[in-house]
Amino acid sequence: MRSYGQFCGLAKSLDIIGDRWTLLIVRELLIRGPSRYTDLRIGLPGIPTNLLADRLRDMEEAGLLRRDMSPAPAAAAVYVLTPRGEALETVIAALGRWAAPLLEAPAKDDVFLPHWLVLPARLYLTDRAPRKPPVRIEVRDRDQRVTLEAANGRVTARVGPADKPDAVIIGPTPLAWQLLLAKIDLAHARKAGLAVEGKPAALKRFGPLPRQ
Amino acid sequence: MRSYGQFCGLAKSLDIIGDRWTLLIVRELLIRGPSRYTDLRIGLPGIPTNLLADRLRDMEEAGLLRRDMSPAPAAAAVYVLTPRGEALETVIAALGRWAAPLLEAPAKDDVFLPHWLVLPARLYLTDRAPRKPPVRIEVRDRDQRVTLEAANGRVTARVGPADKPDAVIIGPTPLAWQLLLAKIDLAHARKAGLAVEGKPAALKRFGPLPRQ
DNA sequence: CCGGATCCGGGTTGATACTG
DNA sequence: CAGTATCAACCCGGATCCGG
Numbered sequence: 001m002r003s004y005g006q007f008c009g010l011a012k013s014l015d016i017i018g019d020r021w022t023l024l025i026v027r028e029l030l031i032r033g034p035s036r037y038t039d040l041r042i043g044l045p046g047i048p049t050n051l052l053a054d055r056l057r058d059m060e061e062a063g064l065l066r067r068d069m070s071p072a073p074a075a076a077a078v079y080v081l082t083p084r085g086e087a088l089e090t091v092i093a094a095l096g097r098w099a100a101p102l103l104e105a106p107a108k109d110d111v112f113l114p115h116w117l118v119l120p121a122r123l124y125l126t127d128r129a130p131r132k133p134p135v136r137i138e139v140r141d142r143d144q145r146v147t148l149e150a151a152n153g154r155v156t157a158r159v160g161p162a163d164k165p166d167a168v169i170i171g172p173t174p175l176a177w178q179l180l181l182a183k184i185d186l187a188h189a190r191k192a193g194l195a196v197e198g199k200p201a202a203l204k205r206f207g208p209l210p211r212q
Numbered sequence: 213m214r215s216y217g218q219f220c221g222l223a224k225s226l227d228i229i230g231d232r233w234t235l236l237i238v239r240e241l242l243i244r245g246p247s248r249y250t251d252l253r254i255g256l257p258g259i260p261t262n263l264l265a266d267r268l269r270d271m272e273e274a275g276l277l278r279r280d281m282s283p284a285p286a287a288a289a290v291y292v293l294t295p296r297g298e299a300l301e302t303v304i305a306a307l308g309r310w311a312a313p314l315l316e317a318p319a320k321d322d323v324f325l326p327h328w329l330v331l332p333a334r335l336y337l338t339d340r341a342p343r344k345p346p347v348r349i350e351v352r353d354r355d356q357r358v359t360l361e362a363a364n365g366r367v368t369a370r371v372g373p374a375d376k377p378d379a380v381i382i383g384p385t386p387l388a389w390q391l392l393l394a395k396i397d398l399a400h401a402r403k404a405g406l407a408v409e410g411k412p413a414a415l416k417r418f419g420p421l422p423r424q
Numbered sequence: 425c426c427g428g429a430t431c432c433g434g435g436t437t438g439a440t441a442c443t444g
Numbered sequence: 445c446a447g448t449a450t451c452a453a454c455c456c457g458g459a460t461c462c463g464g
Binding site for chain 2 (some may be wrong): 427428429437
């Protein structure tokens with residue numbers, strides 16, 4: 001990207017992360033941790049492969065990520081955020097919070113990959129019963145699994161299956177998201193194609209943050 | 213800007229503010245308040261005039277700003293941030309903080325307009341003597357003036373001349389900034405072309421934030 | 425001078441094909 | 445799997461022009 005040539009923090013940061021796709025690549029690495037080229041490509045539907053390669057080069061040069069060779073047996077290159085790259089989480093959180101009103105309406109043609117639940121779960125969901133014992137649920141869409149946990153008043157989320165989940169939501173991610181935000185109720189969700197196994201009451205532990 | 217087509221807060225926000233120059237226009241409006249087209253152009257050195265016009269249209273359509281006609285006598289159009297546009301201050305602050313390490317070294321070919329001091333002053337400077345009475349200084353570069361105030365442990369900043377300043381720094385903005393950050397001392401700054409009127413001790417009230 | 429509109433060359437992006 | 449190559453379409457930058 002061409003520099004703005006302005007001695008200003010905002011302009012300097014945009015010089016580095018203002019290119020198209022760059023912040024989305026950081027998002028993927030924040031959510032999934034060290035990732036291979038192909039995993040990044042899958043997590044970024046629509047990205048031209050040459051741009052992904054270009055960006056990864058630029059971002060390595062800018063000190064946002066490192067390209068690591070994983071240990072001997074499987075010689076796969078993985079991309080890993082540096083601390084400097086991880087520090088962009090605050091920026092992504094600010095953008096995510098600003099965009100909250102745009103996520104109320106359900107997606108239309110938008111792609112919604114299950115693992116993207118991780119960031120909004122952290123940003124927009126709250127634990128509605130902080131005093132009660134922790135609750136863990138799994139969201140499953142095809143073979144993708146995401147684990148959400150409500151404990152001590154906080155919601156955490158990560159990619160991967162849950163260990164002994166209290167409930168499992170199975171079906172299209174957009175529906176699961178609507179259900180967690182309490183935009184639709186369980187009966188409606190089931191009619192629309194969602195299955196819930198385990199204790200549906202566990203879902204009530206999650207809800208939208210109060211309007212800021 | 214073409215949409216990413218992803219149901220994700222980050223992607224949605226970038227759909228709106230990811231275009232080149234857009235966030236810098238927000239910066240100008242945050243710093244200067246309601247501004248005319250020409251003022252924006254001056255505050256954004258390097259922007260092609262057609263792009264500024266395009267962006268202002270896009271941003272109005274996106275609900276980030278309004279175009280207001282000022283009252284009858286001087287029929288000047290001014291651009292004003294909507295609350296939605298003002299809410300981007302948190303995003304700009306996050307980007308500014310992330311960029312802090314990039315602003316330690318002095319600018320080279322970079323442009324440094326005086327009014328840009330306002331944001332970094334708020335973000336990077338601290339009041340070193342919260343208990344003492346407030347201190348107000350003016351930074352003057354050619355005919356541009358910026359007012360900084362340290363009071364009750366906080367630093368505030370705005371465009372315009374200061375009322376009864378305790379000190380006035382006159383000269384190139386980059387030098388003034390270095391001085392405020394305590395990167396250079398007063399003697400060095402004077403030798404490099406900076407003049408300080410009033411009580412130079414007032415400058416000691418300002419200093420860099422401790423390393424986060 | 426203010427507030428743009430128009431035009432054009434070059435760089436970036438998007439889509440797809442191809443390769444070690 | 446992990447990219448490179450190619451090419452069209454689009455966006456950006458720079459310059460010029462124009463009506464109040």
